Amino acid sequence: MIKYQQIAIEIETYIEEHKLQQGDKLPVLETLMTQFKASKSTVTKALDLLEKKGVVFQVRGSGIFVRRHKRTGYIGLLSNQGFTSELEDFHLTSEVIELDVRKPTQEAALNLNIAEDSDAYYVKRVRYINGQTLCLEKSFYNKSIVTYLNNEIVSESIFHYIKEGLGLKIGFSDLYLHVGKLSREEARYLGLKEGDPKLFIETLFHLANGQPFDFSKVTYNYEQSQFFLQATSHVL
C-alpha cells in the first residue's frame, strides 16, 4: 500500500474510532509527520486526499478539522464504485430481469464510443434496499472491455467483479440527472404508480485510462431516494 494512502486510512480510522464530530481538531501537521514517520509533503498529500473525500478540512494558521455530514440513511452520489460498496450497511439485493449480448442502441454506442455493430452486454435489473425497490437499472457494457458477465455476477456486484475479477481500474464518471414522471413500465417494476415522481440518472463510467465502459440509465424510487453529496470550492 502506498504510504500517503495508508496514512489517510489511518487518520480516517482514528476519526471513526474516536467518534470525532464535525469541527473537532486533529493533531497538527508537525505531530502527524512524526507520528507517521513521513515528510510534510506526504502527510499533506494524505490530508488533501481526505479533504477531497470530504472527511476533513484544513484551515491555514489554525489546524485540520473533521468534516462530517450529520444525516444517516442518505446514499452518497459520488461514490463512483457502485452502490454495493456504498451501501454496505444496508441490505442490498438485485433481481436480474435481462442479461444478454446485443448491439448497443445508437445512444449507447455514442456514449461508449463503440461502433453500433459491435457487441455489448445489456443488463436490466431491479435493485432492492431493505426489501423495498430502490431502482430500475438498464446498462450497456462495452464487451471488448467487460468481456464476460453471467447471472451470478450481475445479481451480486458488477463493479466488484470488474475491479477484482477483471483487474480493471475504474476512473471517473459523468452523471446526468433529471426529475420526471414514471412511465407505466418503470412504475410496474418499482411497485409505484404511473405518473409518480422519479429521479432519473444517466451515468457514463470510465476506466482510469479514460475509456468509457458502462452507460447506464437508472430510475429511482422516489420514496427511497435520499442522496447526499459534498461540494468543495475549487477557487478558479
Add this chain to the structure above:
Amino acid sequence: MIKYQQIAIEIETYIEEHKLQQGDKLPVLETLMTQFKASKSTVTKALDLLEKKGVVFQVRGSGIFVRRHKRTGYIGLLSNQGFTSELEDFHLTSEVIELDVRKPTQEAALNLNIAEDSDAYYVKRVRYINGQTLCLEKSFYNKSIVTYLNNEIVSESIFHYIKEGLGLKIGFSDLYLHVGKLSREEARYLGLKEGDPKLFIETLFHLANGQPFDFSKVTYNYEQSQFFLQATSHVL
C-alpha cells in the same frame, strides 16, 4: 495570483480556445514545466486541481488528457458558488418574496449552529432561468456572519456579495437531495400543479474556516431540472 492556480487557468483557457475534445492529449509534464517555468511539483499541483475540477485526467506512463462532459444545458451541481456564476450563459433572474431578520427555526438553528434566539436573515425567492421558473428557495443566513442584506443584493447574487462585498471565503457545502411531490404552495410559485414531481435540495454552506453560514431549502421545477456532476474515484 498564486502560480499553480495561474497555470491551471492558462491550461484550461488553452483547452477552451483550441476546442479540445474528450480524450485529446495535452503536452507532457516536461513540456509544461519549461513552458510555465515551474517545477514538476507545481505543474503537477495545477494538474491535480484541474483533475479535481473534472477538466483533465492523468494516466501514468501515457499522458494528460482532456475530460469533458458532452451535454449542454445541464446545471453543475457541485459549483458551490451559487448559480449565478454557474449559469453565466443563461439569463438568470430572481423575484424576492420575503426578506427579513427573524429567529431561525429549530432546524435552521441546529444546522447553522446558532442559538434559536439569535438573529438570522430569512430570504425567500423564486429564481427564473430564461423566463421559466427554475426554483423556489428559502434560506436562513447566520446574521453574525452575513451581517447585512437588502433587496438589491438578494435579487442579484447573494454569493457574489458574500465573497466580494463582505470579503468572506466560501469553503464547502453539504447537499441533501430528495425527490417528491409538489405542495400546493410550491406548485403555485413554480407555476406547476400540486402533486407534480419535484427535486428538493437542502444545502448547508460553510465558510472556508468551517462555520456554517447558509442553510437553504430549494425546490426545483422538474421541467427545468437537468443537473450533471462529475465523480472521481478516490481509491480508499
Add this chain to the structure above:
DNA sequence: CAGTATAATTGTATCGATACAATTTATCAA
C-alpha cells in the same frame, strides 16, 4: 508476421528544504 522481451516515455511517490500567509496567542500601552 505474431508474439514477446526490452527500452524509452511519462506520470507518481517521497524526501527535505526554504519562504510565506493566515490565524491564534501573548504582550503591552492607554
Add this chain to the structure above:
DNA sequence: TTGATAAATTGTATCGATACAATTATACTG
C-alpha cells in the same frame, strides 16, 4: 479592561532531487 501590536503557531507554495510504476514504443526471436 480594552484594543492595538508583536510574536508564535500552523498550514500552503515552491523548488529540486531521487526513485519508481504504468504505459507505449522498439527490437528481437521464432
